[in-house]
Amino acid sequence: MKKDNSELDDELLPEYDLKSLRVRKLGSGRKSFGSAIVRLEPDVAEMFPSADAVNEALRLLIQIAQRQPGKNPATIE
Numbered sequence: 001m002k003k004d005n006s007e008l009d010d011e012l013l014p015e016y017d018l019k020s021l022r023v024r025k026l027g028s029g030r031k032s033f034g035s036a037i038v039r040l041e042p043d044v045a046e047m048f049p050s051a052d053a054v055n056e057a058l059r060l061l062i063q064i065a066q067r068q069p070g071k072n073p074a075t076i077e
Contacts, residue, residue: 012018040054048054 040048048057
């Protein structure tokens with residue numbers, strides 16, 4: 001009679017040390033999995049020297065959009 005195994009069957013061999021595995025970095029300077037990656041077109045990217053500069057510009061745009069009566073910044077085209 002076969003023993004009832006409630007654990008998931010996997011194909012990993014016992015000699016694999018999962019604690020020694022490293023997370024592969026997908027980009028230079030990647031720091032966390034929570035970050036969103038946005039691709040800028042070349043003409044836009046040349047105007048911003050860093051991600052911080054892009055974020056600063058977008059925050060300013062959000063502030064301006066929020067000052068417009070009756071406008072939702074998420075729906076501005």
